[in-house]
Amino acid sequence: MADRLPYGSGRTSPQRRAIASMAEELGRAFTIDDLERALRRKGKRAGVATVYRAVAAMEESGWLERVGVRGSKALYARCDSPAHHHHLVCTSCGIVLATDCPLEFATHSAKAEHGFTVTEHDVTLYGVCRDCRPGPELGEDGD
Amino acid sequence: MADRLPYGSGRTSPQRRAIASMAEELGRAFTIDDLERALRRKGKRAGVATVYRAVAAMEESGWLERVGVRGSKALYARCDSPAHHHHLVCTSCGIVLATDCPLEFATHSAKAEHGFTVTEHDVTLYGVCRDCRPGPELGEDGD
DNA sequence: TTTACTGCAAATCCTTTGCAGTCTG
């Protein structure tokens, strides 16, 4: 378990517990829809509104993060790291890796070149993770 | 005018001409709604669907770019630069500045550290441009 | 003349909200 509560100061319930453990179990990026489907597959049901509300609470508590979009649906993922970072989302399996913020210098150059003060930024890198990458030299040297 | 046609190989029409010139005139980031409003203010009308379709055509032809979101609405801006780049969107006045892609190295490190091959990325930096920045030492030293 | 563009309205899609009922603390 994490040392941070899934739903901030909120109350718990069978649904929220199921939602939290499913988010944990999925391990990778998911949409609200993915989550619901996964729950249903396990025989656990939760109304759409409940899932949206629970996810919102978890996001607010920092236990979950919005890591981009897939089509027109928001993507979320479990993410404990309190440090500022960004996400590498595999478009094949949805695994989410965290990467340090690569924009410190961009922020600097924006200021230097344009006098622009960056206050926020949205960054998500999409691509294919090691395990999903096809290719000849994908040996089983790793894990 | 630009040496690139606003709406690719499409046909022209009074509406599309008005939409294109308004996008040009606005100069900064706008939502479909902003655009419509601006047109109406000039006495030019265009149905929502028409604006959406025209903007889609212009985006596809590369004459316009999606430069982020404002709330739940997509933000667009005129942007000729054919080179890969990202946007600095002023949250105060909406001016859009282009900045070189700051992610080459992030892409590299993603690969080096995680074996992750970045194929796409969404990056928009929000902040305050020089002209909108408040503060005492906003001298007229620069350009 | 052909067929893309227009406009309106209906339809989608994702997400949020209202409300009465249930359950946690």
Added chain:
DNA sequence: CAGACTGCAAAGGATTTGCAGTAAA
């Protein structure tokens, strides 16, 4: 017991689509 949480269904907001009519080429 008070108030959060749940679920259903209706509401919302942005964007898309169907269709008949108009107008570029």
